[in-house]
Amino acid sequence: MERTGAEILLNTLSEEGVSEIFGYPGASTLAIHDCINETGIRHLLVRHEQAAAHAADGYARATGKVGVCIATSGPGATNLVTGIATAYMDSTPMIALTGQVTTGLLGSDAFQETDIIGITMPITKHSFLVQDVRDMASTVREAINIATSGRPGPVVIDLPRDVLAARCNDDEEGGGGFLEQQEIHFGEEELRRLKQIARLLNESERPVLLVGGGVKLSQAFTELADVIQKGNIPFVTTMMGIGSVYTPNGFNLGLIGTHGTDLANRIVHQSDFILAVGARFSDRTTSVIEEFAPLATIAQIDVDPTSIGKNIKTDISVVSDIRVALQELLGLVTEKKREDWIDRIDRERERIAKEGSDDGCGPAGECIRMVQECMPEKTIAVTDVGLNQIWAIRSWKVKIPRGLITPGGLGTMGFSVPASMGARIGAIDHEVVVFTGDGGFFMNIQELATIGFYNIPVKIVVFNNGNLGMIRQIQHHFYNSRYRDSRLSDLVDITEIAKGFGIPSEKVAAEDPRKGIEKLCGSEGPFLLEVVVDENNYVYPIIPPGKSNVEMIYGRSE
Amino acid sequence: MKSEVKEHVISMLVNNRPGVLARVAGVFGRLGYNIESLCVAETISSKVSRITSVSKADPAFTEKVKKQLNRLVDVISVAELEDDTSAKREMMLIGITIDEKNRPELSRAITMFGCTVISMKDSYCILQVVGNRGDVETVLNFLTPLGVKDIARTGAVALESGA
Numbered sequence: 235m236e237r238t239g240a241e242i243l244l245n246t247l248s249e250e251g252v253s254e255i256f257g258y259p260g261a262s263t264l265a266i267h268d269c270i271n272e273t274g275i276r277h278l279l280v281r282h283e284q285a286a287a288h289a290a291d292g293y294a295r296a297t298g299k300v301g302v303c304i305a306t307s308g309p310g311a312t313n314l315v316t317g318i319a320t321a322y323m324d325s326t327p328m329i330a331l332t333g334q335v336t337t338g339l340l341g342s343d344a345f346q347e348t349d350i351i352g353i354t355m356p357i358t359k360h361s362f363l364v365q366d367v368r369d370m371a372s373t374v375r376e377a378i379n380i381a382t383s384g385r386p387g388p389v390v391i392d393l394p395r396d397v398l399a400a401r402c403n404d405d406e407e408g409g410g411g412f413l414e415q416q417e418i419h420f421g422e423e424e425l426r427r428l429k430q431i432a433r434l435l436n437e438s439e440r441p442v443l444l445v446g447g448g449v450k451l452s453q454a455f456t457e458l459a460d461v462i463q464k465g466n467i468p469f470v471t472t473m474m475g476i477g478s479v480y481t482p483n484g485f486n487l488g489l490i491g492t493h494g495t496d497l498a499n500r501i502v503h504q505s506d507f508i509l510a511v512g513a514r515f516s517d518r519t520t521s522v523i524e525e526f527a528p529l530a531t532i533a534q535i536d537v538d539p540t541s542i543g544k545n546i547k548t549d550i551s552v553v554s555d556i557r558v559a560l561q562e563l564l565g566l567v568t569e570k571k572r573e574d575w576i577d578r579i580d581r582e583r584e585r586i587a588k589e590g591s592d593d594g595c596g597p598a599g600e601c602i603r604m605v606q607e608c609m610p611e612k613t614i615a616v617t618d619v620g621l622n623q624i625w626a627i628r629s630w631k632v633k634i635p636r637g638l639i640t641p642g643g644l645g646t647m648g649f650s651v652p653a654s655m656g657a658r659i660g661a662i663d664h665e666v667v668v669f670t671g672d673g674g675f676f677m678n679i680q681e682l683a684t685i686g687f688y689n690i691p692v693k694i695v696v697f698n699n700g701n702l703g704m705i706r707q708i709q710h711h712f713y714n715s716r717y718r719d720s721r722l723s724d725l726v727d728i729t730e731i732a733k734g735f736g737i738p739s740e741k742v743a744a745e746d747p748r749k750g751i752e753k754l755c756g757s758e759g760p761f762l763l764e765v766v767v768d769e770n771n772y773v774y775p776i777i778p779p780g781k782s783n784v785e786m787i788y789g790r791s792e
Numbered sequence: 793m794k795s796e797v798k799e800h801v802i803s804m805l806v807n808n809r810p811g812v813l814a815r816v817a818g819v820f821g822r823l824g825y826n827i828e829s830l831c832v833a834e835t836i837s838s839k840v841s842r843i844t845s846v847s848k849a850d851p852a853f854t855e856k857v858k859k860q861l862n863r864l865v866d867v868i869s870v871a872e873l874e875d876d877t878s879a880k881r882e883m884m885l886i887g888i889t890i891d892e893k894n895r896p897e898l899s900r901a902i903t904m905f906g907c908t909v910i911s912m913k914d915s916y917c918i919l920q921v922v923g924n925r926g927d928v929e930t931v932l933n934f935l936t937p938l939g940v941k942d943i944a945r946t947g948a949v950a951l952e953s954g955a
Contacts, residue, residue, distance in 0.1 A: 355814070356818060360864075540859040540860055540863055
């Protein structure tokens with residue numbers, strides 16, 4: 235059978251299980267759009283290419299499947315860049331298809347030509363320029379394999395216009411060129427190291443598990459919960475680790491690091507053994523590295539050798555798929571009560587509760603709790619960046635795997651609304667709630683048109699304080715309250731804008747949101763709830779720059 | 793934290809495809825790892841190239857760079873070659889004009905150092921020197937006062953000794 239490059243591309247994606255693509259057409263990619271419907275793949279037309287990348291990212295994070303986006307050459311491709319970088323930082327499996335000028339024009343500064351492979355090299359796991367239609371199928375398979383295996387990440391496939399239009403018979407297709415991805419091997423050496431980790435863990439008196447985003451990526455949810463239960467091991471999570479494990483018994487000490495809880499940071503500081511699982515010890519997790527967990531022996535399990543010892547000196551490590559390692563570890567961990575340690579944590583928890591030092595999310599945090607109460611348990615929360623993000627990850631109690639989606643690594647404002655579209659399209663059985671601020675909301679506001687057009691039933695909560703709230707908080711504490719360039723004003727009527735896009739909306743005060751929340755949760759289709767927040771409501775505790783995890787600030791200085 | 797800076801020879805096998813050198817160079821560039829010399833050529837398989845790089849850096853930094861190189865999809869293997877377990881050579885081409893004055897010294901040097909004359913046009917000749925870096929530099933130092941016009945040198949190529 236003779237097919238065009240575009241048909242081979244789409245058929246191969248379909249064979250690999252891709253059923254949705256988020257994108258925006260242009261002259262270079264028309265050959266693809268021309269036949270997309272015939273291949274059974276659904277294309278969702280966004281209103282800006284950045285949103286296509288975030289939607290594919292949200293789709294992948296909500297489902298665990300690879301997310302796919304497409305943009306034309308030149309500006310279409312460059313508009314994907316922020317979305318690709320976001321996916322790279324949080325290790326999302328993603329394929330970004332970009333149109334390219336015809337191979338004969340490559341390097342000639344042709345209309346809408348840009349070297350997208352060169353531009354994205356530092357923010358992709360790998361990239362391909364398909365120069366021969368016979369390589370199309372094998373390239374697509376290889377790209378998906380790379381994007382989803384080991385430590386996942388985004389892969390760009392650059393597609394010259396003439397290669398998409400070229401025809402080729404099935405028997406002409408090159409089967410070669412397929413790179414064997416090195417399987418992560420769990421052998422004797424790994425087992426020996428894991429046994430050593432288990433021995434240290436069993437002997438330790440005050441252990442803490444540090445759970446990172448890698449647990450989600452390797453789908454090790456139950457394995458992790460089993461280890462925690464068997465060994466009675468308290469755990470903290472990084473921002474990307476939130477939602478990896480749900481235990482109702484108080485072992486979850488919460489988020490660690492710059493925006494972490496007083497409890498998590500203090501307990502880690504007192505622990506004598508830390509086992510990091512799929513976490514890279516980013517600066518947001520450790521703050522001042524020399525003062526991080528000064529009493530602890532540090533062990534690390536990660537699939538990516540470059541993550542081991544990258545930021546912190548580890549005493550012992552295993553390079554392994556996390557799920558495989560945790561399965562093995564379960565057999566090696568001894569059942570232990572650890573009464574002294576658990577008592578000590580409980581006492582600390584009571585003290586913190588009495589002092590209220592972890593209650594620093596204000597009325598917005600209360601609002602988020604109320605939203606969660608009236609939504610189904612399987613709801614996925616998607617956050618933007620800034621105060622809304624910290625309020626949400628601190629107040630939303632994640633009860634399902636993949637229950638919270640946040641752009642932790644890159645901190646991309648404007649992520650939440652487009653990512654929620656992808657999440658809702660992918661995870662069809664789940665409700666999706668967005669928590670964003672006015673700043674991030676404006677950054678991809680055009681996607682309300684996409685949401686309205688496809689009637690994607692996402693619930694959007696915009697915390698409107700008329701400011702870049704987190705910047706304002708930093709200016710308050712560390713720039714002597716000089717609020718330069720962080721005021722956005724309250725001149726824009728967000729609810730009217732939503733209505734203009736055909737999305738029902740309501741405006742409430744953060745102190746009295748019940749009525750609006752009921753409407754939000756009760757709506758059939760998409761809904762936008764604007765929650766007006768006082769500009770002086772910040773998030774506490776926080777750790778000042780250059781300070782350790784136990785030198786927190788608990789409230790406003792007047 | 794002070795650490796000792798020493799010479800590191802990294803030998804990589806990579807897929808022989810367009811853009812692979814750019815990816816490898818990108819890792820060096822992003823991490824700020826300075827390369828003293830770099831050599832790239834096909835191996836016995838036309839699908840695989842060997843890249844040999846020489847750098848002066850501290851060992852922990854070099855370890856970090858090796859891990860990042862290993863993460864590239866097109867990199868098949870990364871090894872660091874130590875002096876006592878590998879053979880290492882580089883080559884230099886030296887362009888020099890022969891005249892009445894330098895002829896005797898030049899002839900002596902060619903014999904003494906075992907240089908090969910690989911081109912001779914009018915009175916301009918090109919000499920080839922092969923050896924370790926010290927050997928090559930000794931020859932250059934000897935010839936410089938005799939009027940060296942131009943040189944081109946490869947970086948080190950190296951192979952592990954013993955299979």
